[in-house]
Amino acid sequence: MLHETKMAGSFQRQLADYVEYHRDPWNCAMHVVGILLLFTGAVLPLTLLQIPMFGVEVSLAVILALPVLVYWLMLDAGIGLGILAAAVVLLSVATTIGNQVSTAMMWSIFALLIVLGVSAQVVGHKVFEERQPSMVDHPTHFLLGPMFVMAKLFIALGFRRDLAAILAPLPTNSLSTR
Incomplete structure (x- = not known):
């Protein structure tokens, strides 16, 4: 139980730090889009590589996603389960795309998803947040x-x-000053 408390406290401290870079609602919206595109793009080529494990073929995408999914579950079980559910959907979408298109088309879709995902993040920070991404610091x-x-x-x-208190928006809406 102590371990969960430490992880929960760590998560809340990290989240409080992270939110300082993500106050603008439009930046947050761009992050939703960007994260979904980046995750799907990143796992897309990995879904094509199947590795036999315990008598079952498992994609490299699933194998490589497991450690970070476990990390998210350890930080916060409820939110981690939500992400796990979303990851299952996105891995299924990536697998379907990978199985339905040619290799050249798959790499084109991969590149497009990554470019659009990164662009959404950059636009969110440059245009709406007017602050560098938190990953820089x-x-x-x-x-x-x-x-x-x-x-x-x-x-x-x-x-x-x-x-909710950690993620509460600033008292003044930054869009009202534009």
């Missing part, structure tokens, strides 16, 4: 983006009031 924040997005979704759905 804190490289570990690369893994917090999905947790942040899922936490925002949980709060919007009326869950996780314990995180």
